[in-house]
Amino acid sequence: MGDAVGEGIFDDWHEECGVFGVWHHRNAAVVTNYALYALQHRGQESAGIAVVDGAHMRHHRGMGLVSEVFSADDIAALPGHAAAGHVRYSTTGSSTLANAQPQIFAFRQGNLAIAHNGNLINAEQLHSELEQQGSIFQSTSDTEVVAHLIARAGSADFIESVRTSMSSIQGGYAMVLLTNERLIALRDPNGLRPMALGQLDGAFVVASETCAFDTIGATFVRDIEPGELLVIDDAGLRSERFASPQRKALCTFEYIYFARPDSDIDGINVHMLRKQLGRVLARSCPAEADLVIGVPDSSISAAMGYAEESGIPYEIGLIKNRYIGRTFIQPSQQQRQSGVALKFNAVRKVMEGKRVVLVDDSIVRGTTSARLVSLVRSAGATAVHMRISSPPVTHPCFYGIDTSDRTKLIAAQLSVPGIQQLIGADTLGYLTEEQLLSAFGVTDMQHHSFCNACFTGRYPTALYQSMEKDMLEKTRKLVLR
Numbered sequence: 004m005g006d007a008v009g010e011g012i013f014d015d016w017h018e019e020c021g022v023f024g025v026w027h028h029r030n031a032a033v034v035t036n037y038a039l040y041a042l043q044h045r046g047q048e049s050a051g052i053a054v055v056d057g058a059h060m061r062h063h064r065g066m067g068l069v070s071e072v073f074s075a076d077d078i079a080a081l082p083g084h085a086a087a088g089h090v091r092y093s094t095t096g097s098s099t100l101a102n103a104q105p106q107i108f109a110f111r112q113g114n115l116a117i118a119h120n121g122n123l124i125n126a127e128q129l130h131s132e133l134e135q136q137g138s139i140f141q142s143t144s145d146t147e148v149v150a151h152l153i154a155r156a157g158s159a160d161f162i163e164s165v166r167t168s169m170s171s172i173q174g175g176y177a178m179v180l181l182t183n184e185r186l187i188a189l190r191d192p193n194g195l196r197p198m199a200l201g202q203l204d205g206a207f208v209v210a211s212e213t214c215a216f217d218t219i220g221a222t223f224v225r226d227i228e229p230g231e232l233l234v235i236d237d238a239g240l241r242s243e244r245f246a247s248p249q250r251k252a253l254c255t256f257e258y259i260y261f262a263r264p265d266s267d268i269d270g271i272n273v274h275m276l277r278k279q280l281g282r283v284l285a286r287s288c289p290a291e292a293d294l295v296i297g298v299p300d301s302s303i304s305a306a307m308g309y310a311e312e313s314g315i316p317y318e319i320g321l322i323k324n325r326y327i328g329r330t331f332i333q334p335s336q337q338q339r340q341s342g343v344a345l346k347f348n349a350v351r352k353v354m355e356g357k358r359v360v361l362v363d364d365s366i367v368r369g370t371t372s373a374r375l376v377s378l379v380r381s382a383g384a385t386a387v388h389m390r391i392s393s394p395p396v397t398h399p400c401f402y403g404i405d406t407s408d409r410t411k412l413i414a415a416q417l418s419v420p421g422i423q424q425l426i427g428a429d430t431l432g433y434l435t436e437e438q439l440l441s442a443f444g445v446t447d448m449q450h451h452s453f454c455n456a457c458f459t460g461r462y463p464t465a466l467y468q469s470m471e472k473d474m475l476e477k478t479r480k481l482v483l484r
């Protein structure tokens with residue numbers, strides 16, 4: 004994303020978070036700062052870096068973009084050889100500085116910084132149990148639940164405490180834990196959220212996406228395995244397991260929308276995969292049209308694939324204004340609506356008198372799509388054929404993506420013709436689940452390694468009763484006011 008990801012649906016989905024860690028580098032804070040710039044698309048609400056120098060842990064966190072949170076002086080005030088960094092969009096917990104990460108905890112074994120991407124679906128249950136046992140919480144983020152579990156695990160061996168704690172956590176997550184002695188990186192047993200290992204100047208680095216490695220000049224080593232716990236310290240790197248591998252279920256939306264096109268996740272390049280989705284879409288949902296345009300930036304690759312496969316010329320028909328904030332950060336619907344008008348403009352000279360295929364990556368509530376179709380028409384297009392490079396989103400995500408509840412998901416309420424009418428398109432075409440997975444090379448629909456739950460309702464993990472966004476906040480808000 005950079006600003007690459009998913010503005011096509013920017014008022015409907017919120018990204019998750021980006022995490023980064025480095026051990027044994029003389030400029031740990033500088034490297035982390037650059038890496039967070041590369042991961043900025045994964046969260047724009049807050050950013051933070053924690054560093055250790057062998058004796059002390061220091062941190063700096065703030066609300067806003069990485070460029071707003073860190074000045075050169077802020078980075079200079081973070082000396083150390085190891086760091087954990089985070090960019091955040093809230094999934095559980097509200098958007099406040101108290102919930103910004105890395106969160107720092109002092110306990111009997113020293114200081115602990117946690118940077119976390121994803122969502123713990125049994126956080127509320129664990130939170131209640133811990134409170135009944137006497138824990139006092141300072142934030143509404145489920146990251147704090149992890150810290151309490153580790154502190155209470157009772158083992159003198161920190162790694163053992165982490166392993167024990169993680170075994171009681173359910174959900175989709177990638178996490179970096181930093182202490183004075185080590186950096187720990189781990190990925191949930193289903194591999195729902197991505198995390199990769201790299202090397203830089205002899206130091207080990209971990210990141211949510213490989214684009215961070217390219218930015219800092221690191222070499223990709225490998226993806227971290229589902230259920231794997233990597234311990235990086237002065238003795239080097241060792242791999243352990245904190246859970247036996249479950250059915251691998253990597254989030255397909257990482258490819259469709261969230262990740263940056265220049266990232267490779269589990270060996271698949273995001274741009275190339277999106278292009279393949281566009282090709283499949285062109286075969287399954289052809290259109291009589293004069294040109295193909297994509298909604299900047301996340302749908303450009305799919306639009307290029309559609310154009311290549313169909314033989315219809317690709318054009319740049321929508322221009323995004325890159326100098327306004329991401330509109331979904333603003334809280335009110337009214338602000339979001341004016342933000343859409345500010346954000347996109349149509350190229351009239353390209354569209355005038357043309358039949359247009361408008362490619363977007365998904366439709367969540369339908370409001371953005373309706374505005375984009377209207378924008379293309381008002382620029383002179385004689386027909387707008389909307390093509391979506393994923394299946395209809397019918398179910399919410401509980402693994403770190405802040406989707407609407409089912410009542411607000413338009414595909415859970417309306418048929419495809421109903422949605423077409425609502426958004427004002429001449430025709431509307433989606434991929435099916437089979438077509439989506441075929442782009443990944445999947446041939447066996449029963450046995451594959453991806454999560455598709457927001458399209459199918461088939462969740463890869465057990466679900467818990469109270470998994471709403473802000474669930475912790477709702478139950479704790481009186482305490483925190």
Ligand code: SF4
Nearest residue numbers: 254255400454456457
């Ligand atoms: S439910 Fe959808 S968005 Fe959530 S992890 Fe699964 S595929 Fe990704």
